[in-house]
Amino acid sequence: MVYKGILKDGIIFAAKVFNVQLEGAFKSFDTECEILRNLRHRNLTKVITSCSNLDFKALVLEYMPNGTLDKWLYSHNLFLNLLQRLDIMIDVASAMDYLHNGYSTPVVHCDLQPSNVLLDQEMVAHVSDFGIAKMLGAGEAFVQTRTIATIGYIAPEYGQDGVVSTGCDVYSFGILMMETFTRTRPSDEIFTGDLSIQRWISDSFPGEIHKVVDSNLVQPGDEQIDAKMHCLFSIVELALNCTIVRPDARISMKDALSTLKKMRLQLVSSWH
CATH class of the missing domain: 3.30.200.20 (Phosphorylase Kinase; domain 1)
Incomplete structure (x- = not known):
């Protein structure tokens, strides 16, 4: 509590x-x-x-007065625009890059999801809840665990074999991005059988991403629709690169962060 x-x-x-x-x-x-x-x-x-x-x-x-990202995504009276969502993803990626590369031993969060992303007065995001995090020893690429994280955000190798590496966080970050820009939970009832949020988005890429992204982000008649759709295309592409099944084929958190920063630069410069 x-x-x-x-x-x-x-x-x-x-x-x-x-x-x-x-x-x-x-x-x-x-x-x-x-x-x-x-x-x-x-x-x-x-x-x-x-x-x-x-x-x-x-x-x-x-204390974080603006509550969780989860609250902002799903409360009917709250709204985050494209740039706000992108900034939150950059904040989260900055925290994860620090955990993986900025400390003497890599830390794997293991439970990245919208309810563990808290927003302060200025809407700056802070990653919270390290209750099941794992520290990797010197030279260790992964550790084994029996702790179960939140279904829907878990990397396949973690869910099936309990293998925890920084790649698990990258996978969860990819799912977090998908959820943030589609406003659809990975546990949504539309995902049954073989259809997961990752598969749903992958099937729509590249030609039909307008069918899956949050329709509130791009309204018909919006002057900036081309720039926004280009940004969303890049976001979906990055999220798919984070959620590749093979952990060693996934992008690193450091590269994901620099990709997001470039997207932000491109989006903002297209508005001027």
Whole structure:
């Protein structure tokens, strides 16, 4: 459970309280403390402090007033335009690139999804929830695990064999991108049998992506429709490169980030 609190000096914070009755709660708390204590990045949730005794475990985190990306995608009274969604993806990719390459040992988040992307006052995205994250040892390309992540966002090799590598996060990031720009959950009821969100989008690429992207992003008569469709084409192409079945064939998080930054530059310059 996450609670909102206010200190005497008016600072608002979020308190994430772990259910110590749940199996794995202690491990989840310890993992999150261990990882977040050592990491510093503008797109990661900032830990203020932690509280721990035998029957109570909590993390005190910076409060994010705009809630989750999930809330912004699916609330009927909220809307994110194309540039806002692209900026959020760049923020998330920056955080993931830092986790994979900016720290002494690579960290794999393992549970990237819209409910774990939090938005601050300025709509800057912060990746949260490191409860099942894994640290790769020196020289390790992957580790084995029995921890199950969220169905729909899991890379095939993780779901089937418990193999965790930075490529798992790349896959989840690809699904996150697909969901963000189609406004369709990977668990949506339209996906049955062999049809997954990845297959649905892949089948529409390149000629019919207008059928799958969120129709609110490109309205008929929009003067910038060509530039927006070109950007969405590039986004879908990148998402497909993130979700290739073979982990070693997927793009790296570093390359995904630089690709997104180029897309943003192209989109913004086409408007002037």
